[in-house]
Amino acid sequence: MSEAVVLVKKHANGLAEVTMNRPEIFNALNAALQARLTEVFQDLGADDAVRFITLTGAGKCFCAGGDINHLRETGQWSVAENQADAEKLAKMLNTIFTCPKPVIGLINGPAYGGGLGMTTVCDIAIGVEAASFTLSEVKLGLVPGTIAPHVVQAMGVRQARRWFVTAERIDAHKGKELGLLHEVVADHDALMAERDRLIALMQNNSPVAMADSKALVLAVYNRPVDANVMMDSARRIAESRATPDGQEGASAFLEKRPAAWVPQS
Numbered sequence: 001m002s003e004a005v006v007l008v009k010k011h012a013n014g015l016a017e018v019t020m021n022r023p024e025i026f027n028a029l030n031a032a033l034q035a036r037l038t039e040v041f042q043d044l045g046a047d048d049a050v051r052f053i054t055l056t057g058a059g060k061c062f063c064a065g066g067d068i069n070h071l072r073e074t075g076q077w078s079v080a081e082n083q084a085d086a087e088k089l090a091k092m093l094n095t096i097f098t099c100p101k102p103v104i105g106l107i108n109g110p111a112y113g114g115g116l117g118m119t120t121v122c123d124i125a126i127g128v129e130a131a132s133f134t135l136s137e138v139k140l141g142l143v144p145g146t147i148a149p150h151v152v153q154a155m156g157v158r159q160a161r162r163w164f165v166t167a168e169r170i171d172a173h174k175g176k177e178l179g180l181l182h183e184v185v186a187d188h189d190a191l192m193a194e195r196d197r198l199i200a201l202m203q204n205n206s207p208v209a210m211a212d213s214k215a216l217v218l219a220v221y222n223r224p225v226d227a228n229v230m231m232d233s234a235r236r237i238a239e240s241r242a243t244p245d246g247q248e249g250a251s252a253f254l255e256k257r258p259a260a261w262v263p264q265s
Contacts, residue, residue, distance in 0.1 A: 006036045
């Protein structure tokens with residue numbers, strides 16, 4: 001498999017830049033791109049030198065969704081073959097979604113179908129004014145199957161019931177209103193500036209605590225606050241107090257000094 005479909009650049013400050021690199025077809029998803037993204041996020045998630053990850057697309061488009069040539073091919077497959085193929089996309093999305101490192105989506109242009117789904121699996125999604133979204137599957141006689149859990153979680157059931165069936169274009173500001181984006185910025189330069197601002201903030205945070213906080217969100221999401229949830233959340237804070245990062249954070253606060261993970265100026 002060629003690694004050229006995904007570019008990875010690591011920086012000394014712990015940032016790993018991931019770029020989908022099929023600009024000639026708007027970074028459309030095919031088997032090779034999906035498989036490589038899965039590998040990349042697995043590797044970066046396990047790399048202690050990586051503290052933050054950004055995800056974007058080469059060229060003027062974030063991701064146009066499924067590669068039409070791949071879709072044409074799958075139309076000749078059996079249901080079982082299509083099931084196996086769809087599970088690979090689901091695995092790729094879940095690998096990004098559950099990555100222990102903060103993932104910042106830099107939505108540099110249109111994000112359609114699967115590209116919209118990839119936006120919603122990022123912890124933070126920032127889009128330029130030119131970004132737009134469409135759940136276009138119904139126009140092709142399809143359903144947004146594997147992206148649905150993440151998209152519905154982002155925009156809510158009531159909104160999903162509309163946008164899944166209309167396939168309307170969603171501009172960047174409407175995308176923010178719906179929960180697809182956290183911020184909208186003017187252009188590429190502003191996108192990079194906002195990225196740098198967020199990374200500077202998160203460099204003050206414990207890498208272990210950020211990973212554990214991501215896991216905590218998933219542990220309590222959409223669950224009633226019952227005895228099990230209360231006990232589990234209490235266990236998590238108790239365990240975090242006993243970690244080396246928890247001990248270091250408390251000591252640094254009391255001693256009025258930067259914690260060990262904060263970059264030295």
